Amino acid sequence: MKSIHQVDMKSKNTSPVLADPAPLTKSRLGISSNLMPCLPSMNSVTPSLPDSLFFPSNQKKPKPSKLEDVRASGWLDAMKSSSPTYRDPNKDANHAKVQGGLDTAYHSWTLMCPSALESFENIVMSARGKRIALFLDYDGTLSPIVDDPDCAFMSDMMRSVVSDVAKYFPTAIISGRCRDKVYRFVGLAELYYAGSHGMDIMGPKLAENCVTPADEQAKDVSFQPAKEFLPMIDKVFESLTECMKGIDGVKVENNKFCVSVHYRCANEESWDIIGQQVCDILQHYPQLRLCHGRKVLEIRPTIKWDKGKALEFLLDSLGLANCSDVLPIYIGDDRTDEDAFKVLRDKGDGYGILVSAVPKETRACYSLRDPSEVMGFLQRLIEWKKSCDVNNSCS
Numbered sequence: 001m002k003s004i005h006q007v008d009m010k011s012k013n014t015s016p017v018l019a020d021p022a023p024l025t026k027s028r029l030g031i032s033s034n035l036m037p038c039l040p041s042m043n044s045v046t047p048s049l050p051d052s053l054f055f056p057s058n059q060k061k062p063k064p065s066k067l068e069d070v071r072a073s074g075w076l077d078a079m080k081s082s083s084p085t086y087r088d089p090n091k092d093a094n095h096a097k098v099q100g101g102l103d104t105a106y107h108s109w110t111l112m113c114p115s116a117l118e119s120f121e122n123i124v125m126s127a128r129g130k131r132i133a134l135f136l137d138y139d140g141t142l143s144p145i146v147d148d149p150d151c152a153f154m155s156d157m158m159r160s161v162v163s164d165v166a167k168y169f170p171t172a173i174i175s176g177r178c179r180d181k182v183y184r185f186v187g188l189a190e191l192y193y194a195g196s197h198g199m200d201i202m203g204p205k206l207a208e209n210c211v212t213p214a215d216e217q218a219k220d221v222s223f224q225p226a227k228e229f230l231p232m233i234d235k236v237f238e239s240l241t242e243c244m245k246g247i248d249g250v251k252v253e254n255n256k257f258c259v260s261v262h263y264r265c266a267n268e269e270s271w272d273i274i275g276q277q278v279c280d281i282l283q284h285y286p287q288l289r290l291c292h293g294r295k296v297l298e299i300r301p302t303i304k305w306d307k308g309k310a311l312e313f314l315l316d317s318l319g320l321a322n323c324s325d326v327l328p329i330y331i332g333d334d335r336t337d338e339d340a341f342k343v344l345r346d347k348g349d350g351y352g353i354l355v356s357a358v359p360k361e362t363r364a365c366y367s368l369r370d371p372s373e374v375m376g377f378l379q380r381l382i383e384w385k386k387s388c389d390v391n392n393s394c395s
């Protein structure tokens with residue numbers, strides 16, 4: 001098991017990904033990749049972290065400071081492409097035609113990224129003789145995407161299923177939310193939690209009378225690679241909260257190691273001023289970078305740490321890395337989850353499963369439409385494992 005000091009922080013994989021995977025539209029199909037670089041900010045004081053933790057300076061781009069610059073530099077485009085507005089077929093005069101087109105496009109996409117439910121037998125076939133380890137995103141994966149991020153509650157049924165699945169497989173939640181908040185949403189002490197895109201990792205909260213070696217190992221799983229950024233993040237949160245006060249529909253959230261500016265409920269006419277305000281503040285913090293999510297701008301430390309790194313850290317900490325008898329499965333819906341999908345794809349071991357009801361560019365191997373299908377997939381894993389244990393047929 002690696003300790004915090006043994007973790008390889010010098011990977012050349014900078015993959016700072018940033019936008020939610022945009023749907024595959026006609027215009028996007030000609031683009032080889034929609035991965036967008038994180039834009040580090042300029043001028044200011046820096047915490048004393050090793051250089052190897054930071055993105056190379058040649059990735060820096062100047063920040064726009066005026067609305068025209070915001071538009072010209074593509075910030076507004078990035079916000080729009082990260083936040084696709086889907087047409088509601090029920091409100092469309094050509095409902096059947098639109099729905100038919102969507103179904104055809106989705107069906108074509110699943111030829112490349114098949115349904116994990118329909119491919120379930122193939123997945124468990126490759127899990128025979130192996131230990132499955134589960135990694136789950138929260139928003140949009142276990143809970144529905146809702147207008148108010150404070151109301152993204154998971155259902156009791158989902159909680160029960162996640163609790164059950166954790167009895168059979170080591171299970172971790174890896175979320176962009178701050179760890180405390182996602183823990184409050186999930187409410188299961190037996191899981192591992194990686195909050196703030198993996199920058200705040202903690203093992204299960206164990207009862208004091210837990211004394212088994214496995215429990216001791218879980219207690220050791222904690223990691224905060226961006227701890228020195230906390231005062232800076234708090235300052236940026238205060239500044240953003242202040243300057244967004246006058247813009248309707250914007251919510252600024254302090255996720256401990258990153259700040260999220262949600263504009264899901266803001267009029268699209270306000271998006272450019274929101275982008276401008278954010279980049280104006282970021283100009284004073286060169287050690288922070290901006291990332292685009294689904295109707296959210298996220299300000300994070302410019303360290304080489306993401307959900308993929310968190311996945312590697314957890315596998316390592318749990319003694320599951322580089323084991324031929326381990327099958328990691330990562331389920332997530334957002335661009336930030338692509339880093340974890342890439343880790344699994346590069347290892348050639350384990351499966352990434354993208355949660356999406358529309359075709360998207362992805363490095364995942366399989367797909368599920370929505371959280372209800374995620375729940376169905378987890379239930380089938382539980383049933384499969386129970387059946388294996390009864391028949392002694394998993395190995």
Ligand SMILES: [Mg+2]
Nearest residue numbers: 137139140334
């Ligand atoms: Mg998500």
